[in-house]
Amino acid sequence: MTDLPPAAPPTGAPPALPGRFVSLEGGDFAGKTTQQRLLGAWLRGLGHEVVLTREPGGTPLGQVLRDAVLHGGDVDPRTEALLYATDRAHHVHRLVLPALARGAVVVTDRYLDSSVAYQGAARELGGAEIRALSLWATEGLLPHLTVLLDLDPGVAAARRTGAPDRIERESAAFHTRVREHFLALAAAEPGRYLVLDAARPAEEIHAAIRQRLAPLLPAAADAVGPSPDAVGPSPDAVGPSPDPVKATPAPPDAAPPAVPAPPGPAPAPAPDGARTSVQR
Secondary structure: OOOOOOOOOOOOOOOOOOOEEEEEEEOOOOOHHHHHHHHHHHHHHOOOOEEEEEOOOOOHHHHHHHHHHHHOOOOOHHHHHHHHHHHHHHHHHHHHHHHHHHOOEEEEEOOHHHHHHHHHHHOOOOHHHHHHHHHHHOOOOOOOEEEEEEOOHHHHHHOOOOOOOOOOOOOHHHHHHHHHHHHHHHHHOOOOEEEEEOOOOHHHHHHHHHHHHHHHOOOHHHOOOOOOOOOOOOHHHHOOOOOOOOOOOOOOOOOOOOOOOOOOOOOOOOOOOOOOOOOO
16 A cells, blocks of 8 residues: 555534535545435435535636636646635635535535545645645534545546546546545544445445434424525525524513413402403
């Protein structure tokens, strides 16, 4: 196995927000998009607001950065790492955090662990340094659950159908380093990670994700609002967040239900001018 920088220990935590944050990680062509689609349909069926997004490219600015880093001219590793961090900072503060504040379930195709594996390990910039950069950019936001779809790079390459982007054109050794470091990250944080064999049938993988995610979900009654159907930038993705709809609680001074009085003499009539208060 290639000698890799050690996986950094967890240092961030999701803020106390009512929503849930799920990331899908793994090499290219591991099936992340398929699992994201299946998760979205299942979660909506449970009554949750669902936001499906991706990195890079989850906002209009992110799409510009995605085109530059994946389909533009070659850039040096540090510039590449900073472009991903820029996208992540904007993505989290513009889209992810507002959705979590509404109580939505956010499912992202890639998050900071991809930068740690690709730029930190495979580009040899240092996993701890790249992780620290992303945690700084996102104010320490980590997913409640990270699903690693593990697949041999050779099998993944055979699934490619179109022209490769800058990252996909890298060598087999590069993609092997990425895979190995993803597995090292998962071993370092077993409480956050779920590692699944991406060669298994998609429905089996989906069932395993559902089983792990179900206990982490908020009550479906608290999840309200529109559910975007598409991944990627849209006007709704960057506009103002709608206020959540909440059940109206009883007034704090409302009286409890009246209990019938025991039989006895009739009460004296109220003095003239006195008003009888009626609770509604």
